[in-house]
Amino acid sequence: MSETRADADFARGAAYVDGEVVPVDQARIPLLDTGLTRSDVTYDVVGVWGGAFFRLDDHLDRFLRGCERLRMTVPLDRSEITELLDRLVRASGLREAYVEVMCTRGVPTSGSRDPRTYDNRLYAYAIPYVWILRPEEEAGMDAVVVRSTRRIPPDSVDPTVKNFHWGDLTRGLFEAYDRGGRYPILLDHRGFVTEGPGYNVFAVVDGALVTPAVGVLEGITRRTVLELAAEHGLSTTIDDLEEPTLRQASELFATSTAGGVMAITSVDDSPVGDGRVGHVTANLRDAYWKAHSDQRYVTPVDYASRTQ
Template identity: 30%
Template sequence: MSLQISINGQLVPKEDAKISVFDHGLLYGDGVFEGMRSYAGKIFKLDDHLDRLWDSAQAICLEIPMPREEMAEHCKATLAANNIIDGYIRLIVTRGAGSLGLDPNRCSNPQVIIIADKISLYPAEYYEHGLHLVTASTIRNHPAALNPRIKSLNYLNNIIAKMEGLQAGCVEALMLNHKGDVAECTGDNVFIVNKGVLSTPSTDSGILEGITRNAVLEIADQLGIPTRQATLTRHDLFVADECFLTGSAAEVVPVVQLDNRTIGDGKPGPITKRLLEAFHKLVRQ
Protein backbone atom coordinates (compact mmCIF):
# COMPACT_ATOMS: atom_id res chain seq x y z
CA MET A 1 0.00 0.00 0.00
CA SER A 2 1.31 3.44 -0.94
CA LEU A 3 2.25 5.88 1.80
CA GLN A 4 -0.72 8.09 2.62
CA ILE A 5 -0.08 11.84 2.81
CA SER A 6 -2.47 14.34 4.38
CA ILE A 7 -3.04 17.46 2.30
CA ASN A 8 -5.40 19.95 3.91
CA GLY A 9 -6.99 17.16 5.89
CA GLN A 10 -7.47 14.76 2.97
CA LEU A 11 -5.44 11.55 2.78
CA VAL A 12 -4.04 10.82 -0.67
CA PRO A 13 -1.45 8.31 -1.96
CA LYS A 14 2.13 9.57 -2.01
CA GLU A 15 2.11 9.59 -5.83
CA ASP A 16 -0.89 11.94 -5.87
CA ALA A 17 0.27 14.31 -3.12
CA LYS A 18 0.76 17.56 -5.00
CA ILE A 19 0.71 21.31 -4.41
CA SER A 20 1.03 24.21 -6.84
CA VAL A 21 4.43 25.05 -8.32
CA PHE A 22 3.46 28.65 -7.54
CA ASP A 23 3.30 27.93 -3.80
CA HIS A 24 5.58 30.34 -1.96
CA GLY A 25 6.74 27.48 0.23
CA LEU A 26 8.45 26.05 -2.86
CA LEU A 27 9.39 29.34 -4.52
CA TYR A 28 10.80 31.11 -1.47
CA GLY A 29 10.84 28.74 1.52
CA ASP A 30 7.89 30.75 2.82
CA GLY A 31 6.28 28.57 5.45
CA VAL A 32 6.87 26.76 8.71
CA PHE A 33 7.20 23.15 9.80
CA GLU A 34 7.64 20.74 12.69
CA GLY A 35 9.36 17.37 12.87
CA MET A 36 7.86 15.06 15.49
CA ARG A 37 8.41 11.51 16.69
CA SER A 38 5.86 8.88 17.59
CA TYR A 39 6.56 6.16 20.11
CA ALA A 40 4.17 3.25 20.69
CA GLY A 41 1.65 5.08 18.51
CA LYS A 42 1.72 8.31 20.55
CA ILE A 43 3.18 11.57 19.23
CA PHE A 44 5.83 12.79 21.66
CA LYS A 45 5.22 16.33 22.99
CA LEU A 46 2.56 17.04 20.36
CA ASP A 47 1.21 20.07 22.22
CA ASP A 48 4.70 21.58 22.51
CA HIS A 49 5.29 21.08 18.79
CA LEU A 50 1.98 22.74 17.93
CA ASP A 51 2.81 25.65 20.26
CA ARG A 52 6.06 26.19 18.38
CA LEU A 53 4.37 25.82 14.99
CA TRP A 54 1.81 28.49 15.87
CA ASP A 55 4.53 30.76 17.28
CA SER A 56 6.61 30.38 14.09
CA ALA A 57 3.56 31.13 11.94
CA GLN A 58 2.68 34.17 14.05
CA ALA A 59 6.23 35.49 13.64
CA ILE A 60 5.97 35.43 9.83
CA CYS A 61 2.32 36.60 9.70
CA LEU A 62 1.09 33.25 8.37
CA GLU A 63 -2.43 32.27 9.35
CA ILE A 64 -2.73 28.52 9.82
CA PRO A 65 -6.00 27.49 8.12
CA MET A 66 -7.29 25.05 10.74
CA PRO A 67 -7.70 24.94 14.53
CA ARG A 68 -5.05 23.30 16.70
CA GLU A 69 -7.37 20.49 17.76
CA GLU A 70 -8.11 19.59 14.14
CA MET A 71 -4.40 19.74 13.27
CA ALA A 72 -3.62 17.34 16.11
CA GLU A 73 -6.29 14.90 14.94
CA HIS A 74 -4.98 14.96 11.36
CA CYS A 75 -1.46 14.18 12.62
CA LYS A 76 -2.77 11.17 14.55
CA ALA A 77 -4.95 10.05 11.63
CA THR A 78 -1.99 10.17 9.22
CA LEU A 79 0.04 7.95 11.54
CA ALA A 80 -2.85 5.51 11.83
CA ALA A 81 -3.49 5.44 8.08
CA ASN A 82 0.08 4.33 7.51
CA ASN A 83 0.12 1.81 10.37
CA ILE A 84 3.11 3.55 11.92
CA ILE A 85 3.74 2.90 15.61
CA ASP A 86 7.30 4.22 16.01
CA GLY A 87 7.95 6.84 13.37
CA TYR A 88 8.42 10.43 12.31
CA ILE A 89 5.84 13.06 11.38
CA ARG A 90 6.67 16.08 9.22
CA LEU A 91 4.03 18.80 9.57
CA ILE A 92 4.31 21.62 7.03
CA VAL A 93 2.30 24.81 6.52
CA THR A 94 3.10 26.81 3.38
CA ARG A 95 2.05 30.34 2.45
CA GLY A 96 0.07 28.96 -0.48
CA ALA A 97 0.01 29.67 -4.21
CA GLY A 98 0.83 33.19 -5.31
CA SER A 99 2.69 35.06 -8.01
CA LEU A 100 6.34 34.88 -9.00
CA GLY A 101 6.89 38.05 -6.97
CA LEU A 102 7.70 38.19 -3.26
CA ASP A 103 4.43 39.80 -2.17
CA PRO A 104 2.82 37.38 0.33
CA ASN A 105 -0.48 39.26 0.05
CA ARG A 106 -0.91 37.70 -3.39
CA CYS A 107 -0.87 34.21 -1.90
CA SER A 108 -4.03 32.31 -1.10
CA ASN A 109 -4.99 28.99 0.46
CA PRO A 110 -2.12 28.07 2.80
CA GLN A 111 -1.37 24.37 2.46
CA VAL A 112 -1.20 21.96 5.39
CA ILE A 113 0.86 18.86 4.59
CA ILE A 114 1.41 15.97 6.99
CA ILE A 115 3.85 13.17 6.17
CA ALA A 116 4.23 10.15 8.45
CA ASP A 117 7.06 7.73 7.81
CA LYS A 118 9.85 5.84 9.53
CA ILE A 119 13.21 7.46 10.16
CA SER A 120 16.68 6.53 11.37
CA LEU A 121 18.78 9.67 11.31
CA TYR A 122 22.06 8.12 12.43
CA PRO A 123 23.29 4.50 12.40
CA ALA A 124 23.28 2.69 15.76
CA GLU A 125 27.10 2.82 15.90
CA TYR A 126 27.02 6.59 16.44
CA TYR A 127 24.87 6.20 19.55
CA GLU A 128 27.27 3.58 20.85
CA HIS A 129 30.58 5.23 19.95
CA GLY A 130 29.70 8.93 19.40
CA LEU A 131 29.88 11.47 16.60
CA HIS A 132 32.81 13.47 15.28
CA LEU A 133 32.02 17.12 14.48
CA VAL A 134 33.69 19.98 12.68
CA THR A 135 32.92 23.66 13.07
CA ALA A 136 31.30 25.08 9.94
CA SER A 137 32.49 28.40 8.55
CA THR A 138 28.83 29.15 7.77
CA ILE A 139 27.39 30.89 10.82
CA ARG A 140 23.85 30.57 12.11
CA ASN A 141 21.42 33.17 10.79
CA HIS A 142 21.62 36.51 12.55
CA PRO A 143 18.49 36.84 14.74
CA ALA A 144 17.79 40.25 13.22
CA ALA A 145 17.76 38.70 9.72
CA LEU A 146 15.87 35.44 10.23
CA ASN A 147 15.50 34.45 13.85
CA PRO A 148 16.49 30.78 14.32
CA ARG A 149 13.61 30.43 16.81
CA ILE A 150 11.33 30.47 13.74
CA LYS A 151 11.26 26.95 12.33
CA SER A 152 10.79 28.06 8.75
CA LEU A 153 10.99 26.18 5.47
CA ASN A 154 14.09 28.23 4.61
CA TYR A 155 16.84 25.87 5.79
CA LEU A 156 19.53 26.82 3.28
CA ASN A 157 21.67 28.23 6.11
CA ASN A 158 21.71 24.82 7.78
CA ILE A 159 22.14 22.90 4.53
CA ILE A 160 25.28 24.82 3.56
CA ALA A 161 26.78 24.11 6.99
CA LYS A 162 25.71 20.45 6.68
CA MET A 163 27.59 20.26 3.37
CA GLU A 164 30.72 21.50 5.11
CA GLY A 165 30.42 18.74 7.68
CA LEU A 166 29.86 16.05 5.06
CA GLN A 167 32.80 17.28 3.00
CA ALA A 168 34.95 16.91 6.11
CA GLY A 169 33.73 13.36 6.63
CA CYS A 170 31.33 14.21 9.47
CA VAL A 171 27.57 13.70 9.53
CA GLU A 172 27.02 16.87 11.58
CA ALA A 173 28.65 20.28 11.91
CA LEU A 174 28.76 22.81 14.72
CA MET A 175 27.46 26.27 13.89
CA LEU A 176 28.53 29.46 15.63
CA ASN A 177 26.45 32.62 15.90
CA HIS A 178 27.31 36.10 14.64
CA LYS A 179 29.31 36.75 17.83
CA GLY A 180 31.44 33.64 17.40
CA ASP A 181 29.76 31.75 20.23
CA VAL A 182 28.33 28.25 19.94
CA ALA A 183 24.76 28.19 18.61
CA GLU A 184 23.74 24.68 17.57
CA CYS A 185 24.44 22.03 14.97
CA THR A 186 22.77 21.96 11.57
CA GLY A 187 19.79 20.00 12.87
CA ASP A 188 20.40 19.46 16.58
CA ASN A 189 20.89 21.35 19.84
CA VAL A 190 24.21 21.05 21.70
CA PHE A 191 24.91 20.06 25.31
CA ILE A 192 28.12 19.68 27.29
CA VAL A 193 28.91 18.27 30.71
CA ASN A 194 31.77 19.73 32.72
CA LYS A 195 32.45 18.89 36.36
CA GLY A 196 28.99 17.37 36.67
CA VAL A 197 27.11 20.43 35.35
CA LEU A 198 25.01 20.13 32.20
CA SER A 199 25.18 23.25 29.97
CA THR A 200 23.54 24.24 26.72
CA PRO A 201 23.43 27.52 24.75
CA SER A 202 20.61 29.84 25.78
CA THR A 203 17.96 30.96 23.31
CA ASP A 204 19.65 34.36 22.93
CA SER A 205 22.63 32.51 21.42
CA GLY A 206 20.65 32.21 18.18
CA ILE A 207 19.21 28.71 18.45
CA LEU A 208 15.99 26.89 17.79
CA GLU A 209 14.43 26.14 21.17
CA GLY A 210 14.31 22.40 20.69
CA ILE A 211 11.51 20.26 22.07
CA THR A 212 13.93 17.42 22.87
CA ARG A 213 16.36 19.98 24.32
CA ASN A 214 13.72 21.14 26.77
CA ALA A 215 12.74 17.55 27.60
CA VAL A 216 16.38 16.71 28.42
CA LEU A 217 16.65 19.77 30.68
CA GLU A 218 13.53 18.60 32.52
CA ILE A 219 14.91 15.07 32.85
CA ALA A 220 18.20 16.42 34.22
CA ASP A 221 16.32 18.43 36.86
CA GLN A 222 14.40 15.31 37.89
CA LEU A 223 17.65 13.34 38.16
CA GLY A 224 19.29 16.04 40.25
CA ILE A 225 21.84 16.98 37.58
CA PRO A 226 22.70 20.71 37.77
CA THR A 227 21.84 22.58 34.54
CA ARG A 228 22.53 25.98 33.06
CA GLN A 229 21.62 27.78 29.86
CA ALA A 230 24.50 30.09 29.00
CA THR A 231 26.88 31.41 26.39
CA LEU A 232 29.29 28.70 25.28
CA THR A 233 32.41 28.91 23.13
CA ARG A 234 34.25 26.26 21.15
CA HIS A 235 36.79 26.19 23.97
CA ASP A 236 34.05 25.05 26.35
CA LEU A 237 33.38 22.10 24.06
CA PHE A 238 37.07 21.31 23.63
CA VAL A 239 37.60 21.01 27.41
CA ALA A 240 34.23 19.43 28.26
CA ASP A 241 34.02 16.07 29.98
CA GLU A 242 31.09 15.05 27.77
CA CYS A 243 29.12 16.37 24.82
CA PHE A 244 25.92 15.28 23.11
CA LEU A 245 23.28 16.51 20.68
CA THR A 246 19.50 16.46 20.90
CA GLY A 247 16.72 16.67 18.34
CA SER A 248 13.39 15.10 17.49
CA ALA A 249 14.93 12.97 14.76
CA ALA A 250 18.32 12.43 16.44
CA GLU A 251 16.92 11.96 19.98
CA VAL A 252 20.09 12.01 22.17
CA VAL A 253 23.38 11.22 20.42
CA PRO A 254 26.89 11.46 21.99
CA VAL A 255 29.72 13.54 20.53
CA VAL A 256 33.32 12.44 21.16
CA GLN A 257 35.36 14.73 18.91
CA LEU A 258 35.25 18.33 17.66
CA ASP A 259 37.71 19.76 15.15
CA ASN A 260 40.12 16.85 15.78
CA ARG A 261 40.06 17.46 19.54
CA THR A 262 38.96 14.49 21.62
CA ILE A 263 36.20 15.35 24.07
CA GLY A 264 36.64 13.78 27.49
CA ASP A 265 38.02 10.28 27.17
CA GLY A 266 36.73 9.90 23.62
CA LYS A 267 33.74 7.78 24.66
CA PRO A 268 30.11 8.59 25.47
CA GLY A 269 30.13 9.77 29.09
CA PRO A 270 28.16 8.51 32.10
CA ILE A 271 25.78 11.48 32.32
CA THR A 272 25.09 11.28 28.58
CA LYS A 273 24.26 7.58 28.96
CA ARG A 274 22.09 8.28 31.99
CA LEU A 275 20.11 10.96 30.17
CA LEU A 276 19.75 8.80 27.06
CA GLU A 277 18.36 5.94 29.15
CA ALA A 278 15.94 8.28 30.95
CA PHE A 279 14.83 9.81 27.65
CA HIS A 280 14.02 6.38 26.23
CA LYS A 281 11.90 5.68 29.30
CA LEU A 282 10.13 9.03 29.03
CA VAL A 283 9.04 8.61 25.42
CA ARG A 284 7.48 5.21 26.22
CA GLN A 285 5.35 6.48 29.09
Protein backbone atom coordinates in the same frame (compact mmCIF):
# COMPACT_ATOMS: atom_id res chain seq x y z
CA MET B 1 -11.68 6.92 1.24
CA SER B 2 -10.43 3.91 3.17
CA GLU B 3 -6.83 4.91 3.83
CA THR B 4 -7.19 3.54 7.39
CA ARG B 5 -5.92 0.22 6.04
CA ALA B 6 -2.12 0.19 6.14
CA ASP B 7 -1.88 -1.11 2.58
CA ALA B 8 1.25 -1.30 0.47
CA ASP B 9 0.80 2.20 -0.98
CA PHE B 10 0.86 3.74 2.47
CA ALA B 11 3.74 1.65 3.80
CA ARG B 12 6.28 4.40 3.04
CA GLY B 13 4.05 6.98 4.66
CA ALA B 14 0.90 9.03 4.32
CA ALA B 15 0.56 12.69 3.38
CA TYR B 16 -2.08 15.39 3.48
CA VAL B 17 -2.30 17.77 0.51
CA ASP B 18 -5.33 19.79 -0.62
CA GLY B 19 -7.69 18.15 1.82
CA GLU B 20 -6.78 14.60 0.74
CA VAL B 21 -4.78 11.87 2.44
CA VAL B 22 -2.57 10.12 -0.12
CA PRO B 23 0.45 7.79 -0.07
CA VAL B 24 3.49 9.99 0.57
CA ASP B 25 5.07 9.05 -2.78
CA GLN B 26 2.09 10.52 -4.58
CA ALA B 27 1.93 13.80 -2.63
CA ARG B 28 2.57 16.92 -4.77
CA ILE B 29 2.68 20.60 -3.91
CA PRO B 30 2.03 23.41 -6.42
CA LEU B 31 5.22 24.65 -8.10
CA LEU B 32 4.37 28.27 -7.29
CA ASP B 33 3.89 27.72 -3.57
CA THR B 34 6.03 30.35 -1.82
CA GLY B 35 7.00 27.72 0.73
CA LEU B 36 9.19 26.43 -2.11
CA THR B 37 10.02 29.63 -4.03
CA ARG B 38 10.64 31.90 -1.00
CA SER B 39 11.14 29.52 1.94
CA ASP B 40 8.04 31.26 3.27
CA VAL B 41 7.00 28.43 5.54
CA THR B 42 7.15 27.15 9.07
CA TYR B 43 6.86 23.57 10.20
CA ASP B 44 7.21 21.18 13.08
CA VAL B 45 8.19 17.56 13.50
CA VAL B 46 6.78 15.35 16.21
CA GLY B 47 7.86 11.80 16.85
CA VAL B 48 5.65 8.76 17.31
CA TRP B 49 7.24 6.04 19.41
CA GLY B 50 5.63 2.75 20.41
CA GLY B 51 2.35 3.92 18.90
CA ALA B 52 2.15 7.26 20.76
CA PHE B 53 3.01 10.87 19.94
CA PHE B 54 5.73 12.32 22.15
CA ARG B 55 4.97 15.83 23.49
CA LEU B 56 2.40 16.51 20.80
CA ASP B 57 0.99 19.57 22.58
CA ASP B 58 4.41 21.17 22.91
CA HIS B 59 5.11 20.65 19.20
CA LEU B 60 1.71 22.10 18.28
CA ASP B 61 2.29 25.09 20.58
CA ARG B 62 5.60 25.82 18.85
CA PHE B 63 4.11 25.32 15.39
CA LEU B 64 1.10 27.58 15.99
CA ARG B 65 3.28 30.24 17.65
CA GLY B 66 5.56 30.16 14.57
CA CYS B 67 2.58 30.57 12.23
CA GLU B 68 1.43 33.54 14.26
CA ARG B 69 4.86 35.18 14.18
CA LEU B 70 4.95 34.76 10.40
CA ARG B 71 1.44 36.24 10.23
CA MET B 72 -0.04 33.13 8.70
CA THR B 73 -3.61 31.95 9.12
CA VAL B 74 -3.56 28.20 9.52
CA PRO B 75 -6.41 26.67 7.52
CA LEU B 76 -7.18 24.05 10.21
CA ASP B 77 -7.66 24.65 13.91
CA ARG B 78 -5.62 22.94 16.61
CA SER B 79 -7.99 20.05 17.19
CA GLU B 80 -8.33 19.47 13.44
CA ILE B 81 -4.53 19.36 13.11
CA THR B 82 -4.34 16.89 16.00
CA GLU B 83 -6.94 14.69 14.33
CA LEU B 84 -5.16 15.00 10.98
CA LEU B 85 -1.77 13.92 12.36
CA ASP B 86 -3.41 10.99 14.12
CA ARG B 87 -5.16 10.06 10.89
CA LEU B 88 -1.87 10.14 8.93
CA VAL B 89 -0.10 7.85 11.37
CA ARG B 90 -3.12 5.55 11.37
CA ALA B 91 -3.15 5.49 7.57
CA SER B 92 0.55 4.60 7.48
CA GLY B 93 0.15 1.93 10.16
CA LEU B 94 3.52 3.06 11.59
CA ARG B 95 4.26 2.55 15.30
CA GLU B 96 7.46 4.63 15.07
CA ALA B 97 7.07 7.66 12.86
CA TYR B 98 8.41 11.08 11.92
CA VAL B 99 5.40 13.32 11.57
CA GLU B 100 5.75 16.72 9.95
CA VAL B 101 3.19 19.51 9.66
CA MET B 102 3.93 22.66 7.68
CA CYS B 103 2.17 25.86 6.79
CA THR B 104 3.24 27.79 3.72
CA ARG B 105 2.32 31.33 2.71
CA GLY B 106 0.70 29.73 -0.33
CA VAL B 107 0.45 30.52 -4.03
CA PRO B 108 0.52 34.16 -5.26
CA THR B 109 -2.87 35.32 -6.45
CA SER B 110 -2.69 36.48 -10.09
CA GLY B 111 0.73 38.11 -10.10
CA SER B 112 0.40 39.82 -6.70
CA ARG B 113 3.58 40.18 -4.64
CA ASP B 114 1.60 41.10 -1.53
CA PRO B 115 1.91 38.10 0.84
CA ARG B 116 -1.11 39.30 2.81
CA THR B 117 -3.34 38.28 -0.07
CA TYR B 118 -2.29 34.61 -0.33
CA ASP B 119 -4.26 31.73 1.11
CA ASN B 120 -1.91 29.95 3.52
CA ARG B 121 -1.67 26.21 2.96
CA LEU B 122 -1.25 23.32 5.35
CA TYR B 123 0.57 20.12 4.46
CA ALA B 124 1.49 17.18 6.66
CA TYR B 125 2.95 13.72 6.41
CA ALA B 126 3.92 10.69 8.48
CA ILE B 127 6.91 8.60 7.38
CA PRO B 128 9.05 5.98 9.16
CA TYR B 129 11.07 7.38 12.08
CA VAL B 130 14.25 9.22 11.01
CA TRP B 131 17.55 8.92 12.90
CA ILE B 132 20.27 11.58 12.72
CA LEU B 133 22.47 9.01 14.47
CA ARG B 134 21.27 5.44 14.59
CA PRO B 135 21.28 3.94 18.12
CA GLU B 136 23.53 1.07 17.09
CA GLU B 137 26.24 3.61 16.16
CA GLU B 138 27.86 3.55 19.58
CA ALA B 139 30.87 5.39 18.11
CA GLY B 140 28.78 8.55 18.35
CA MET B 141 28.81 11.72 16.27
CA ASP B 142 32.01 13.05 14.73
CA ALA B 143 31.46 16.80 14.92
CA VAL B 144 33.13 19.48 12.83
CA VAL B 145 33.17 23.13 13.91
CA VAL B 146 32.28 24.91 10.68
CA ARG B 147 34.61 27.62 9.37
CA SER B 148 33.09 28.40 5.95
CA THR B 149 29.90 29.97 7.25
CA ARG B 150 28.22 31.32 10.37
CA ARG B 151 24.74 30.55 11.63
CA ILE B 152 22.28 33.02 10.11
CA PRO B 153 21.78 35.87 12.64
CA PRO B 154 18.59 35.73 14.73
CA ASP B 155 17.75 39.32 13.77
CA SER B 156 17.66 38.22 10.10
CA VAL B 157 15.78 34.93 10.47
CA ASP B 158 14.20 34.05 13.81
CA PRO B 159 15.63 30.60 14.62
CA THR B 160 12.89 29.98 17.19
CA VAL B 161 10.41 29.82 14.30
CA LYS B 162 11.28 26.46 12.76
CA ASN B 163 12.21 27.25 9.18
CA PHE B 164 13.62 26.11 5.83
CA HIS B 165 16.46 28.68 5.70
CA TRP B 166 18.98 25.86 5.72
CA GLY B 167 21.61 27.42 3.41
CA ASP B 168 24.12 27.81 6.25
CA LEU B 169 23.36 24.38 7.72
CA THR B 170 23.67 22.67 4.34
CA ARG B 171 26.93 24.47 3.66
CA GLY B 172 28.07 23.24 7.06
CA LEU B 173 27.19 19.68 6.10
CA PHE B 174 29.30 19.89 2.94
CA GLU B 175 32.22 21.29 4.93
CA ALA B 176 31.87 18.53 7.53
CA TYR B 177 31.93 15.83 4.83
CA ASP B 178 34.89 17.52 3.09
CA ARG B 179 36.78 17.44 6.39
CA GLY B 180 36.02 13.79 7.09
CA GLY B 181 33.18 14.26 9.61
CA ARG B 182 29.41 14.12 9.31
CA TYR B 183 28.00 16.44 11.92
CA PRO B 184 28.58 20.19 11.59
CA ILE B 185 28.29 22.58 14.52
CA LEU B 186 27.87 26.22 13.49
CA LEU B 187 29.13 29.27 15.37
CA ASP B 188 27.39 32.63 15.36
CA HIS B 189 28.95 35.93 14.32
CA ARG B 190 30.37 36.40 17.82
CA GLY B 191 32.07 33.01 17.63
CA PHE B 192 29.69 31.31 20.07
CA VAL B 193 28.31 27.83 19.49
CA THR B 194 24.79 27.61 18.05
CA GLU B 195 23.49 24.31 16.64
CA GLY B 196 23.68 21.89 13.73
CA PRO B 197 21.35 20.75 10.95
CA GLY B 198 18.39 19.43 12.92
CA TYR B 199 19.95 19.31 16.39
CA ASN B 200 20.73 21.36 19.48
CA VAL B 201 24.06 20.98 21.24
CA PHE B 202 24.84 20.39 24.94
CA ALA B 203 28.19 20.42 26.75
CA VAL B 204 28.89 18.79 30.12
CA VAL B 205 31.20 21.09 32.05
CA ASP B 206 32.16 20.24 35.65
CA GLY B 207 29.24 17.82 35.74
CA ALA B 208 26.69 20.50 34.74
CA LEU B 209 24.86 20.94 31.43
CA VAL B 210 25.27 24.02 29.25
CA THR B 211 23.33 24.65 26.05
CA PRO B 212 23.36 27.80 23.89
CA ALA B 213 20.78 30.46 24.65
CA VAL B 214 20.48 32.37 21.39
CA GLY B 215 20.65 31.72 17.67
CA VAL B 216 19.01 28.32 18.04
CA LEU B 217 15.69 26.57 17.74
CA GLU B 218 14.25 25.96 21.19
CA GLY B 219 14.16 22.22 20.62
CA ILE B 220 11.53 20.12 22.34
CA THR B 221 14.16 17.42 22.91
CA ARG B 222 16.41 20.12 24.42
CA ARG B 223 13.54 21.06 26.76
CA THR B 224 12.96 17.41 27.67
CA VAL B 225 16.64 16.97 28.49
CA LEU B 226 16.64 20.12 30.63
CA GLU B 227 13.61 18.82 32.55
CA LEU B 228 15.00 15.31 32.98
CA ALA B 229 18.40 16.67 34.04
CA ALA B 230 16.74 18.80 36.72
CA GLU B 231 14.80 15.74 37.92
CA HIS B 232 18.12 13.87 38.16
CA GLY B 233 19.66 16.67 40.24
CA LEU B 234 21.96 17.93 37.48
CA SER B 235 22.50 21.63 37.20
CA THR B 236 21.64 23.18 33.83
CA THR B 237 22.44 26.53 32.23
CA ILE B 238 21.09 28.11 29.06
CA ASP B 239 23.80 30.55 28.17
CA ASP B 240 26.46 31.54 25.65
CA LEU B 241 28.68 28.55 24.92
CA GLU B 242 32.17 29.47 23.82
CA GLU B 243 34.09 27.41 21.32
CA PRO B 244 36.96 26.66 23.76
CA THR B 245 34.39 25.34 26.28
CA LEU B 246 33.11 23.01 23.58
CA ARG B 247 36.61 21.67 23.14
CA GLN B 248 37.25 21.28 26.88
CA ALA B 249 33.92 19.73 27.84
CA SER B 250 34.04 16.27 29.40
CA GLU B 251 31.01 15.23 27.31
CA LEU B 252 29.04 16.63 24.41
CA PHE B 253 25.76 15.55 22.94
CA ALA B 254 23.18 16.63 20.41
CA THR B 255 19.39 16.52 20.78
CA SER B 256 16.67 16.15 18.18
CA THR B 257 13.25 14.65 17.64
CA ALA B 258 15.06 12.65 14.94
CA GLY B 259 17.20 10.51 17.23
CA GLY B 260 16.77 11.84 20.78
CA VAL B 261 19.97 12.26 22.80
CA MET B 262 23.04 11.53 20.66
CA ALA B 263 26.60 11.47 21.96
CA ILE B 264 29.21 13.62 20.20
CA THR B 265 32.45 11.75 20.69
CA SER B 266 34.88 13.86 18.65
CA VAL B 267 35.26 17.46 17.56
CA ASP B 268 37.50 18.19 14.58
CA ASP B 269 39.06 14.73 14.99
CA SER B 270 39.94 15.25 18.68
CA PRO B 271 38.19 12.95 21.16
CA VAL B 272 35.67 14.40 23.60
CA GLY B 273 36.72 13.11 27.04
CA ASP B 274 37.95 9.56 26.46
CA GLY B 275 36.23 9.45 23.07
CA ARG B 276 33.42 7.19 24.25
CA VAL B 277 29.83 7.87 25.22
CA GLY B 278 30.03 9.51 28.66
CA HIS B 279 27.88 8.47 31.61
CA VAL B 280 25.93 11.76 31.85
CA THR B 281 24.98 11.42 28.18
CA ALA B 282 24.14 7.72 28.54
CA ASN B 283 21.95 8.37 31.60
CA LEU B 284 20.08 11.20 29.88
CA ARG B 285 19.63 9.09 26.76
CA ASP B 286 18.09 6.31 28.88
CA ALA B 287 15.89 8.78 30.73
CA TYR B 288 14.80 10.30 27.41
CA TRP B 289 13.62 6.98 26.00
CA LYS B 290 12.00 6.00 29.32
CA ALA B 291 10.02 9.25 29.16
CA HIS B 292 8.33 7.82 26.04
CA SER B 293 6.17 5.72 28.33
CA ASP B 294 5.53 8.57 30.79
CA GLN B 295 1.86 9.61 30.68
CA ARG B 296 2.88 13.27 31.08
CA TYR B 297 4.40 13.23 27.63
CA VAL B 298 2.51 10.79 25.44
CA THR B 299 -0.66 10.87 23.33
CA PRO B 300 -1.53 7.39 22.01
CA VAL B 301 -2.40 7.14 18.32
CA ASP B 302 -5.99 6.05 17.85
CA TYR B 303 -5.21 3.18 15.44
CA ALA B 304 -8.64 1.62 15.91
CA SER B 305 -10.57 4.74 14.95
CA ARG B 306 -12.62 4.61 11.78
CA THR B 307 -13.43 8.32 11.71
CA GLN B 308 -12.47 9.96 8.44
